[in-house]
Amino acid sequence: MTKTLAKVILLTMTTGMAAHGAVTKAAFGTTPDGKAVDIYTLKSDVLQVRIMTYGARIVSLEAPDKDGKKADVVLGHDTLAGYTSDKNTYFGAIVGRYGNRIAGGSFKVDGKAYQAPKNDHGINMLHGGTVGFDSLVWQGREIPDGVEMTLVSKDGDQGFPGTLTAHVRYTLHHNALRIDYSMSTDKDTVVNLTNHSYFNLSGEGNGTILHDIVTIPADKYTPVDAGLIPTGELAPVEGTPFDFRKPTAIGARIHDDNEQLKRAGGYDFNWVLRGPNGETKTAARVYDPETGRVLTVTTTEPGVQFYTGNFLDGTISGPSGKPFVKNGALCLETQHFPDSPNHANFPSTELKPGAPRHSTTTFTFTTQAK
Template sequence: MSDTEKGFTAPTLLVQDFRQTMGGKLTDLFFLQNDNGVLAAITNYGARLVGLWVPDKNGDLRDVVIGFGQVQGFAEGEDTYFGATVGRYANRIAHGKFELNGQEYTLATNNGPNHLHGGDTGFSRVVWEAEQPDAQTLTLTYTSAHLEEGYPGELKVTVRYTLTNQDELKIDYTATTDRPTVVNLTNHAYFNLNGEGSGAILNHKLQINADKYNPVDSSLIPTGTESVAGTPFDFREATTIGARIKDQNQQLKFGQGYDHNYVLNGGKGEDLKKAATVVGNESGIVMEVFTQEPGLQFYSGNFMDGSHTLKSGAKDDFRTAFCLETQHFPDSPNQPAFPSTVLKPGQTYNTTTVHKFSAK
């Protein structure tokens, strides 16, 4: 990857650093580029977004997604989920158990007492089949076997990344199953709109279109639904991420910051709705998130600890990135009041999320 026309030097990503054989399949690196020069890098290892270069207020490209410069970084050690497609069930399932049609299923407890992001391997540590029909589209497919990670049903999953000429990164998810199962897919990109390695994200301004959120217990399992009014979780008006993050609030203590699902206004529907808007305080980069999903997990990078070196050479220091994961609610299989995540044979799981970029 060479310097861009506008003078910003992108970190060098070499395709050969992403080509390895894992589980008998070849990992690789793919680039998408639109007519405006916006660039996305994606690997089929975990169907991960590796980097995303968008123009700032001066027209210079900045990489707003953190990630590694080689596939081994994603494969080694505990999964950071940087940029990953997570499933079969994104977020947590209490005690790694759920019941479906009178039968109990047992999953890995890989996050304290709970199941997180699909288990020990999930979708983030497998090699997906990749097809790139044009310069702006990448289609990734994976078939999850019956009882893989404990989930019932053979699940055939497709994730399609599209980089539009409106400077949108569009992610379309589809899935079908041969037995009743539960499905909740998302992308776990970590964003810093000032650019990877630019420091903490606490001065980013965030607005979330949600009147309610899901408070959690000490293991981060939802305990119900409550209003955001009068709490540090009220982002209905644009507010800096760091404005209230140190408030004496039990929910912030449980999450060690923000790590909660927001109940988006409008619920789940066929139409895309705006879930959130974020503005980078230094770059002027604006990211709008649109989704068909009913929920949005806002995570403020509370467990980032500087133990990884990113593609820019910077460390993943404390709160130097945030996540906005469009999703169904955590622990829905065990909470009938939440929107259902059950997928049955003959049905198609189909959902779209769009990240739209501009600058001001």
């Protein structure tokens, strides 16, 4: 064997091991009802992400700042018990079968009425019902550069019609975490899946996100009633605290004397993204002046829910031991609009047999100097 050939073989083996080593799997505990939970660690040359099978959740995401120092920039718990006992935050989870709210938990499919649990103050359905996808154990499978999570939701689960099969693929490429959603059904139904990660680009538990500079390229948003259900209007952002078409600090207008902001206790609204549903578009850009970290979100979904952690109150602490205070993180949930089954003018969330739906959302991390 020549030295050149030996070097080629060694390089091939090393490259293969590095690619294989980019995804590792470990046990992460057992749920109260005895189901084993696994956690997958995805590594690239820039990012490290941990994703577990309970709720198909992002548990941690380490990204570098402008000086190359890495920190976990998502909120979460350090044990499985922390997640199973937390019924309110949905940290990092895939929420469904219908993410966000449905008014009164009621909707129609093909003219037939269905009723989902009213788990939002006994009034509306939120994030799929009493036992949503966030509190179920998904089936994990390693794939190149990532992991595929699969869940089968039977006909009648939480009141929704049809047996739904959901595949969610997380893949890591350099500085980007990509989420690919695929959904199919055996009966007409409605579905709206999203990821509910909370981001603090200064690092989990490090103050609030009010200083972050946010851009949302959307000309309209969906106003809500007192129960945070869309009224059906697609209202212009022009001249309102909801205009983020130009980079704006979150804290600049969050306390304005605005009835919509008062109802939500801050930002917790759906923005109508520009461009056709199904085409990749920018949903948001977040810049943290303190660390220089930048998060850019692109999606094929028609909307994004921008939420500013209004219900965090300091009673939960993260792995670092620091409490998660009000406005201690933000969510950018790419989605179809809330309560779409009850608004004919919203993009349809209906899913039919033989017509699977696919969507993609990508979280890209970069840095910039002040």
